[in-house]
Amino acid sequence: DSRGDVWVSCNAPEVALIRWSRQRDEFHRYGPADNWDPVQRAALIREPNPGEIWVIATEGVHRMRGGRFESFPFDGAKTGGFQDAVFDPAGRLWLATTRAGVWRCDHPSAAQIQFQRYSTNEGLSVNNVRSLTLDREGYLYAGSVRGVDRIDPKAPVGKQYIRHFTAADGLPNSEHTASYTDSQGRLWFGTLGGL
DSSP: TTTEEEEEESSSSEEEEEEEEETTEEEEEEEHHHHHHHTEEEEEEEETTTTEEEETTTEEEEEEEEEEEEEEOHHHHHHHHHHEEEETTTTTTEEEESSSSSSEEOOOTTOOOOEEEEGGGGSSOOEEEEEEEEEETOOEEEEEEEEEEOOOOTTTTSGGEEEOOOOGGTTTTSSSEEEEEEESEEEEEEEBBBB
16 A cells, blocks of 8 residues: 555455554454454455555445444345456546446545446446456446446446447457556456457
8 A cells, every 4th residue: 555554355264354564564454343344355455545445345345444444335146246446537436346237436535425337227238347447538448258348437327328349349259357558548458368
């Protein structure tokens, strides 16, 4: 993180969320005293702003404030696993899930946060989304098991504002598992069938 501390998510032989403090040279295991459920499996850890830590876990999204976690639960049976999370330049939080498409939170610093869903009903090609990245113009790209969907965050939610890229556009006809935007603004998509 911005302090130089290292966050670790362990899944075996036991589940744990641990932070190594660079300043104190010691490990802290998060638990009930930190308002952290120790059986939660942390899938992703992000720091959009210095000192603002987000942990995306099996059953929800968790924000750390004042040394304690605030939890915003999701129904894991409906959403599936969280695969990726990004914060865009406007500060919005985007989440990729394996069963429920993409979720967007416009005001993640608010006391109570709300999510907007993008699924096949709203124009995604499939609800199994594996990766997220942003281009320099602010478009969000969602890599899925059926190609890549480009979402315009400035537009209303709707099918007419999502563009689909598939093998017909030159992508490998394969499941997309990773997305990245490099320092030159080029978009990279990692798939089971190539880069």
